[in-house]
Amino acid sequence: MLREDRYRKRIGLGQEGNSLVLLIGVIAIIFCIFKFIWLVYKIADKDLSAYDQNIFNWLVIPGDFEKMMTRPWTLLSFMFMHSNPWEMVGNLLWLWAFGYIFQDVTGNRKLIPLFIYGSVGAGIFFTFCYNLIPKLVPMGPAVTLVGASAGILAIAVAATSMAPDYRIFPMINGGIPLWIMTVLYLIIDFALIAAQKSPPGYFAHLAGGFVGFLFIYQMRRGNDWSNWMNNFFDWLGNLFNPDRQSWKKTARTDLHYNARGTQPYKKIPNITQKRIDEILDKINQQGYRFLTDEEKDILKRAAEDEEL
Incomplete structure (x- = not known):
């Protein structure tokens, strides 16, 4: 239909202000920058552990609470960091899939706030687990939290909560419900965590998914958690582009x-x-x-x- 075709075009690749394209671009660019720095270390025949110690570990959340308090910015930086290129590519593909659907049902201004909420919530819960659960406390100094997976799971759960029967691949027997794709993502995600023997991922991802559910629950009750963040982004953008201030x-x-x-x-x-x-x-x-x-x-x- 006309309305669907035109709407799809407006949130398609290359649209100005498309939150999904912006978020994917930021994650990809940051990965390339730090991978280039890693490559410089490797070409210089330096110990690659020095890269982790001097650069990478300063941007991911440490399990040690005292160390984390000396690096509070890691609550925002860790969600954009990836060490494995295949992990980064996989995250971007899932982000595109769930992010496109989430934008389709809620609009263009909730995706980035939800991604940040889910990631920060996962980071906080991860830190509490490794500093308050007795069996995990000894492991704290040796573990870190890194990657966009928790934020993506928040988007996946939020999109599924909003429209569980949203259909993808309509050419296949009328389409596959969104909830099936979400279950498949959860199975793959937690299987990868188990294969990497990375217990921190379980806590962080579960927390991210719970934040996604809470985001939609509050939105249905009339409490849009994205408003203040979007207002801040608009204010920040208007500082550098005064012509936009008259738009509203x-x-x-x-x-x-x-x-x-x-x-x-x-x-x-x-x-x-x-x-x-x-x-x-x-x-x-x-x-x-x-x-x-x-x-x-x-x-x-x-x-x-x-x-x-």
């Missing part, structure tokens, strides 16, 4: 009518491209479920006109 005011002026003594809104049979674009922008920012009945009807009529 302009959009508000365009979307709300300002009439005196006349009917505030009058339905007309012709649907303008501007009105359709405004509705599609709203889908992009908030998700399809936030449309009013009138806006849904406009998209339906536009699709019918296109088919004619």
Whole structure:
């Protein structure tokens, strides 16, 4: 249908402000930068353990709480760090799959906040486990938490909580429900953790998934945890691009009518491209479920006109 085709185009690869493309790009670029530094160490015939000690370990969460308190920035940096290229590629593929679906059902402004919430929640829970559980305390100095997996699991659980029957690969018997893909991801994820003999991953990933569930639960109750973070990102962006500061005011002026003594809104049979674009922008920012009945009807009529 017209509304679906146009909406897919608006969140597709290359769209300005696409949170999913931005997040994938940041993770990939950071990996390439630090892999280049690792390569410099290797070419210089230096001990590669020096790279871990002097650079990499300063950006991942240590199991030792005292050491972690001297490196508080690791709560934000660890989610972008990867040492294994195959692990990084696998994470990006899963991020693309679940992130695209999550944007499709909730809009374009919740993905990055959820990824950060899930990762930070996993990091905090990981630290508490290795400093409060007696059997794990002796292992604390030797373990670290690194990678985007916990944040991706938060996105996967959130997307599945929002739309468990969302269909992928529709050419296969009408499509595969999203919940099946999520179960498959969990099996693969925890199997890899077991193969690597990395107990920290279990605690971190479970915590990330729980944060994803809480995010959707609170959103359904009217508490959108992404608002303050998005407002901060907007403020930060406006500092470096003053022209954007007038966007919200302009959009508000365009979307709300300002009439005196006349009917505030009058339905007309012709649907303008501007009105359709405004509705599609709203889908992009908030998700399809936030449309009013009138806006849904406009998209339906536009699709019918296109088919004619």
